[in-house]
Amino acid sequence: MMSHQSAAEFHNRYPYSGKxxxxxxxxxxxxxVLTSAKGSKEVWQCRVYRNRGRAACSAPQLRTDELNEVMAQIFTELVHDKQTIIDALVAVIQSVPQEHDFARDMERLESEAEQINAKKDRLLDLSMAGAITISEFKTRNDGFNEQLTALESKLEVIRQEQQKTAATTDNLEAIKTALRHELDFTDGVNSELVTTILDHIIVKKVSTREEVHLDIHLKVNGPYEAVFARSKSSFCISRLKSTTPPIRSRRT
Ligand SMILES: [Zn+2]
Known part of the structure; x- marks a missing residue:
């Protein structure tokens, strides 16, 4: 689990990059990244503002935590039928173990072992009849025993895989709880989810430092319009009917 996570995190460290x-x-x-006595915070700035200053671009800088909050609200709206999504995902998880037929693999290995044991019996018969020398018997018998040992360790691997799969099935309740929690967005929003679902955000011209207007385009749905007033820490998120921006008077 950890190795998957670190690889994914590496790619999704900045889910808003270029978006x-x-x-x-x-x-x-x-x-x-702005650092102050209070600590550091991650913000996003228009390239023109960054190169030529406030006079060149009036778009406010956006904090990552604000964007995360907007995304969490949009996801909450998207996922209103949470239980259906959880059930669908659990069904996917449950179908995975069935794709692998452990019993068939074990049967195949067991029949290979039977064949080797039959060969050993024949070898012993030959040896007892004096058809082969003792050392020839020993060499070939050792060879068969090595093959049997190899088969036994393959069987052990399959047994362990089977147990792990059984454990996964037993853990379904835990998986359901984890999904429910993930879809609550109470701990913020998963950056992989943002990376997957967010197409781009347009920072509208009408935005000011006090009131930010965003059009949020998702790959799956939307677009959504988000307006938030920083002083009141109020959010308003609505589904945009059309991508044409409404006419607004600019507040200063
Ligand atoms: Zn700009």
Missing amino acids: IVCEEHNTSFHRQ
Whole structure:
């Protein structure tokens, strides 16, 4: 589990990279880490603002934690039929062990072992009849025993795999709980989910430092419009009917 996670995390460290667009300049927002006495925070800034300053671009910088909150709200809306999604995912998990027929693999190995044992019996018969020398018997008998040992260790691997699969099935309840928790977004939003589902975010021209207007385009659904007033920490997220922006007066 850990090795998968670290690989995925490496690719998804910055799920907003290249996905935030300044409407005014049609340029992407770049990541910046601001450090202060309070600690560091990750923000995103229009490239024009970054190169030429506030006079050149009025789009506010966006904090990653704000974006995460917006995404969590959108996901919550997307996943309103949470139980259906969980059931579908659990069905997928349950179908995996059935794809592998452990019993058939074990039967095949056991029949190979039987054949080797039959050969050993014949070898012993030959030896007792004086048809082969003792040393010839020993060499060939040792060879058969090595093959049997190899088969036994293969069988052991399969037995262990089978037990693991059984454990996974036993853990289904735990998996369901984990999925329910993941889809609650109470611990924030999973960056892999953002990477998978988010196509791009447009930072609207009407945005100010106090009130941010975003059009959020998902790969699966949407687009959504998010408006949040920073002073009131209020969020408003709605499904956009059309991508044409409504006319608004600019607040200063
Ligand atoms: Zn800009």
